Amino acid sequence: MTNKSDWPAAPGTLAHRMVQGASFVLVGVLCLLSLSAGLLPGLLAVCVSFLLTRALTRVPLAARHAGSSGLPPWLAATLVIVAPLAGLVALMLNAKGYSLLAVQQYQELLNHLANTILEMRERLPPEIVRHLPEGVAGVQELVATHLRAQASHLATVGRTWLHGLLLAYVGLIVGALLATRRPPAQRRPLSAAIATRAAHFIDAFRQIVAAQFWIATFNAVLTALFVLALLPAFGVAMPYDYALVGMTFVFGLVPIVGNLVVNVVMTLVGVSVSVFVGVGCLAFLIGIHKAEYFINARVVGARTSTGVWELLAVMFAAETLFGVPGLVAAPLYYAYAKKELAAAGLV
Template identity: 35%
Template structure:
């Protein structure tokens, strides 16, 4: 291994550690998303020559991608504010838990929160326990938003820089460009693979909640929000579905024990199907099984908290790509 290649590895490792330690992962993910989308679209531009024309086209394309991401963010925030469904979902979950408590032994029922306030306090305590990333919303939230905006701008700039660096013959820059290319490829594979899995899971859950249950005269509250929660939570590999599944089962128990059991059985089947999808889609894309991703998530969560959980699939896919290229595995 040459010195320049070794230096690029060291710089990459140090950068990853600094990103996770100082909680700037949202900015990095935003930058990677802009970079990947811009580079993917730029590769389809009908440009036969390199030079000023290509650079101008990439700059314009990157600007459009950043604007699109910002607009999508505003639309999402506006929709969430206008919908006001999460508070109602929290209240409905608490009401259901109160009903369930009445049929449980005293020792178990005392450990279950019975009001929305108690449930919220429990959730806040869990969030505080699992990392600093969601421990505050005020000023830190504004700082995170600024970091995300800066990350998107940097992602747009690196899209143009990658063209110039790719044509540079200096060994260190070539090594650094290759490390970055491996990272962006891993990011793209993991994100798009997980979106496919989440979409399949959400479709099956929507069929169950919107078609199967109503066919038997059973209507769970806030089905639309539950479907949205299933898709968003499903973007988190392996453990994401457990979050939405718990909420669905709890609300089903509020209807009847039989409905709760049916929901649990259905979601277990869907969850097992997700393992096959993980093995086929993510396993095919990054050569990693579900248990490998879970181990990586547990280890990085223990070291870096919530940001470690989010970054684990991408970093593990990147690691396996590097090892595979070096013929170490």
């Protein structure tokens, strides 16, 4: 019979292998649940909050030491938890102004679309013209009809986003509390194994975030060249050009989803100039989106010692099985798996 005190000191025993296996099973179940049950925003938020809180307290991931400087842990956790609420309050205080601006921009965009369609009606064949709306009223009716047809889908999307935001905020709270939790003097075997798995996962997440920074920079540089150099060379002045470049970088820090948001906004701004500019923006963004598979794989692979073909295969497979969440999680999960294999001396 194995003595309890012998467990941590016997890495080659059956008991030790069972404990390690149990910790890997628990982590694997958590990763699969985050994808299948829609918990990925919460899991990513836990990692972000943990790293932010530790950065504010300047505490290394391995252990807390007496000479560490920075904010007190309770203050760092409070800032991480309260900052999103403060931002939401500030946004709500200015909601009226933003709403009026949005209505004004919508009306300007609508008028521009209507004028563009009226010009197209004069040049296109009659067979196509009869399918186009007439003037502003026709465009408004077309938009309203589409929104009515998509009402149930939009409601579902809204609930999904709200659920994701709530999960993310709960994850922020959990991550901040974990970062400030004082570790016990001595851990039990399973607890120590899970702590090791968590440290490897956080380290893999940190590497992915650093890689995503360079990917966001790459996207912002390409967008700047397109908006500030290529389009003006053809006599096209893109409104909100510098704001679009800045938004591309900020939203580009969020894998995949951030790029989708930028794609929608930039295409709408392009359409506000002309239909052809909107189509050009959409084609440019589709090209970036497809190229990002390879850029993401190369940058992340360089930081995680992973081949480009490995990450591409994992990303395509994860997107096929789990959709966008799988595509977002694939680099992180694979980097974590490689880190565990490397720690075990298997790769």
